[in-house]
Amino acid sequence: MSDVRDQLRAEAAVRDGKDELAAKRKEFVLDETVYLDGNSLGALPANVPGRLAEVMTHEWGRLRIRSWDESGWWTAPERIGDRIAPLVGAAPGQIVVGDSTSVNVFKALVAAVRIAREPDSSSALSGGRDEIVVDATTFPTDGYIAESAARLTGCRLIPVAPADVPGVLGDRTAAVLLNHADYRTGRLHDLPGLTAAVHAAGALVVWDLCHTAGALPVGLDEHGVDLAVGCTYKYLNGGPGSPAYLYVREALQPRFDSPLPGWNSHAEPFGMRPGFEPADGALRGRVGTPDILSMLALEASLDAWDGVSIDAVRAKSLALTDFFLRCVGAYVPTGRVESLTPAAHAERGSQVALRCEGAGDVMKRLVEQGVVGDFRAPDVLRFGFTPLYVSFADAERAAHVLARTLA
Amino acid sequence: MSDVRDQLRAEAAVRDGKDELAAKRKEFVLDETVYLDGNSLGALPANVPGRLAEVMTHEWGRLRIRSWDESGWWTAPERIGDRIAPLVGAAPGQIVVGDSTSVNVFKALVAAVRIAREPDSSSALSGGRDEIVVDATTFPTDGYIAESAARLTGCRLIPVAPADVPGVLGDRTAAVLLNHADYRTGRLHDLPGLTAAVHAAGALVVWDLCHTAGALPVGLDEHGVDLAVGCTYKYLNGGPGSPAYLYVREALQPRFDSPLPGWNSHAEPFGMRPGFEPADGALRGRVGTPDILSMLALEASLDAWDGVSIDAVRAKSLALTDFFLRCVGAYVPTGRVESLTPAAHAERGSQVALRCEGAGDVMKRLVEQGVVGDFRAPDVLRFGFTPLYVSFADAERAAHVLARTLA
Known part of the structure; x- marks a missing residue:
C-alpha cells in the first residue's frame, strides 16, 4: 500500500496546489484536525469573533x-x-x-x-x-x-x-x-x-x-x-x-x-x-x-x-468526494465499508456516507486520531466535504486513518 | 425650583447610599447616560463579551x-x-x-x-x-x-x-x-x-x-x-x-x-x-x-x-418609580405631562408612562441630552426602571432634564 499511498499523496499535493479555493482555508480557524463535519457544524470563520x-x-x-x-x-x-x-x-x-x-x-x-x-x-x-x-x-x-x-x-x-x-x-x-x-x-x-x-x-x-x-x-x-x-x-x-x-x-x-x-x-x-x-x-x-x-x-x-463562484465550489466538492472514495477504495480492505453515496455526480451532494460495521466505535476512534466526521445510527459513517476549507490532503489522510482503524 | 432640586438630589444621594442593590451597577457597562430603556433592551452585563x-x-x-x-x-x-x-x-x-x-x-x-x-x-x-x-x-x-x-x-x-x-x-x-x-x-x-x-x-x-x-x-x-x-x-x-x-x-x-x-x-x-x-x-x-x-x-x-432577591428588586423598583414621579411632579409645570401609570403599587410594573404633547420630539431631545427612554405612538413617553443598574440619582436627573426640555 505504501507505493499507492505515495502516489495518492502526491496527487493530493498537486491538486491542492492548483485549487483556486485553497486560499479560502486561511479565513477559517483550523488546526491539525481533518475536519469533515462541516455538514453538521461549519468551522469558525476567523473574522467572526472580532x-x-x-x-x-x-x-x-x-x-x-x-x-x-x-x-x-x-x-x-x-x-x-x-x-x-x-x-x-x-x-x-x-x-x-x-x-x-x-x-x-x-x-x-x-x-x-x-x-x-x-x-x-x-x-x-x-x-x-x-x-x-x-x-x-x-x-x-x-x-x-x-x-x-x-x-x-x-x-x-x-x-x-x-x-x-x-x-x-x-x-x-x-x-x-x-x-x-x-x-x-x-x-x-x-x-x-x-x-x-x-x-x-x-x-x-x-x-x-x-x-x-x-x-x-x-x-x-x-x-x-x-x-x-x-x-x-x-x-x-x-x-x-x-x-x-x-x-x-x-x-x-x-x-x-x-x-x-x-x-x-x-x-x-x-x-x-x-x-x-x-x-x-x-x-x-x-x-x-x-x-x-x-x-x-x-x-x-x-x-x-466574497468572490467565490458556487460553480467552483461544486467542482471542488465533486473532486474531493471522488478523490476520497478513490483513496478509500485503495486503502480500505474490500468489504469493510460500502458507500451509500451515489457514484453519479448528478446524484451526489457534498458528503460521503459509508456503511460500516460498528460505525459508532469506528467514528470514536477516528475522532481520537484527529479525523472528525460523524456517526448516524445504526451503521453510517458520515464525512462532509466543505470546499472552502477542506483540502485534497485532508481527504487522503482521512481515508488513510480510516483504513488503519479498520485494519 | 433650585431649593426643591437640592433637596431631591440630596434625598437621591441618601437613598443610593443605602441601596442594597447599588453594587450591582458595576456589573453592567454603563456611562454618563441615564438609561431608562431597559424595559426595551437591557444594558450589557460586563461579563458577556468575555x-x-x-x-x-x-x-x-x-x-x-x-x-x-x-x-x-x-x-x-x-x-x-x-x-x-x-x-x-x-x-x-x-x-x-x-x-x-x-x-x-x-x-x-x-x-x-x-x-x-x-x-x-x-x-x-x-x-x-x-x-x-x-x-x-x-x-x-x-x-x-x-x-x-x-x-x-x-x-x-x-x-x-x-x-x-x-x-x-x-x-x-x-x-x-x-x-x-x-x-x-x-x-x-x-x-x-x-x-x-x-x-x-x-x-x-x-x-x-x-x-x-x-x-x-x-x-x-x-x-x-x-x-x-x-x-x-x-x-x-x-x-x-x-x-x-x-x-x-x-x-x-x-x-x-x-x-x-x-x-x-x-x-x-x-x-x-x-x-x-x-x-x-x-x-x-x-x-x-x-x-x-x-x-x-x-x-x-x-x-x-446571583445573590439578588426578587423582593429587593421589587422594593427598589417601586421606590424608584415613586421617586421619579415625585421629581416629575416637583419639576414639570402642571398640565404638561400626565402619568398613565397607576399610582397604586399593586397596579404598577417597573416603568412610568407619561402622556405628553409632542412626545416623539420630546423623547428625541431627551436622548440628545443623555436621558434615554422611548416613545410609543401617539403620545407616550416611556421610562423603564431596571433596579439592578438604575439609581435614584438617575431618576432625579431624568425628571430634571424632562422639565428643562418642556420649559
Missing part, C-alpha cells in the same frame, strides 16, 4: 437601543437574506433570515397549503386539496413538523421516497416537502424534475436546502421553486444553531399567509396596531424580534463567500 | 462539533430555563429557553386549547370549548399570534380589556392570553385573581411576562399559572433579540401537545425516527436546534442575578 466583539461592546454596550436603527439591527433579517440569495440562485428580496429550520418548515408548509387551496386553485375536487406529501427519508424534524402542519390544516400526510413522489401527486395534493440532499446517504435529489412534477399537479413545493446550500448550485429562481428553507450552520458556517432562512418566490409573496404573523411581519411594526396587516415581500416571513448576536455572527461569516 | 469570546474561540473554534456534548450546548435550553425559574417563581424543570416570544405564544396557546378540549374537559357543550380570550391592550404580536392560533384550531378570538376578562369567561372558553404588565401604560394586571377566574371557568391561562420578569415577583407556581412566555432582553439583560422562554406547569407537561414538534422535543432526538414521540417534561417546548451564541450570552448575563 465582529461580534464589536457588536457587543459598541452596538449593544454603548449605543444600546439606538442600534436597532443606527447599527442596522432592524433590517438584518432581509439584509442577510440577500447575502445568502446568490448562493442558492435567488434574486434579492426573497429570503429572510430568522428562527430555526423547523419553524420555517412550518411557516412554509402551512402557507403553501393555503395558497394551494385558494378559490381559484386548479383542483377540481370539492373541498379542495387536502394532502401534504413529504419525503419519507427526510431529516426527522421535517416529517414531525409536516405532520403538525397537516393536522392543523386538515390535510392527510403522505410520506414517500422522493423517487416515488411523482406517482402520488394529483388533484388532492396541496404541498410537497422535499430535501435537496438526504442527510444520511448524501444522495442529491432532482430539484428541477421534482419541482416540475409538483407544479404539473397544481401543487406547491417546499425544498429543504440544509445539506446543499453553500455546497452546490441550487437554482431556486431558475427552477421555479415556490418556497425553500435551510439552516446556516452547515456549509454556510454561521455558527452553532445560527438562524435559518425562508425563501418565498417573489410572485407568491402577495399570497404568502403566514401561520406565525408576528409584529415583525406587520406592514407597520411600530404602529402597534391591533389588526394584523402583512408587510410586502419576503418580510412576511419574519415573526418576532430578530436574534441579533447570532444573526450578526452569521452575517460576518458570509464574508467568506 | 464569555462569548470563549464560546467562539474555544467551544466553536477548537472543539467544534464536540461542544454539543462537551460544552453542554445541547442541554442549554433547559439549563438556562432553570436559571430563569427562580426569578419568576417556578421550580426547576418547567422552563425551556428558545425561539422568540411570538413563537412561544403560538406553542402555548395551541397547546392550551388542545388541553382544554380533551375528552374529559369540563365543558358541557357539544363540540367543546371554542373561544380564545385575549388581552385587547396586549403588545400587538400576541394578538396577531392569538388570531392565528384561533384560526388554526377553529376557535373564535375574543379581545377584551383585562379587567373585563372575568365577564366573558364561560363554558366555551378554551384559553386566555394575558400580559402581566401593559407595555404602554406600565399597568400591572392581577395575575392571581385573573388566573383563578380563568380556572373557575375550566379554561387555561397563558401569561406573557415580557414586562415583569426580572422586575417583580411573578409567582408562577404559587398562583397555579398554566403556561407562560417571556422575552429575556428587557429586565433580564440577555442581549438584543435574545431567546425567549416557555413555562409549562409540571402537572400539564404530559398533556402538552406542541404545534411545533421539532426534533429537539423528541424523546430520542438522535434516534432519527420517522414517528414523533415527545420527550418528558419541559423539553416538549423545544423545537429546532438551539441558537447557541445568543443562548450562552443570555446564560452569562444571568450571573448578574
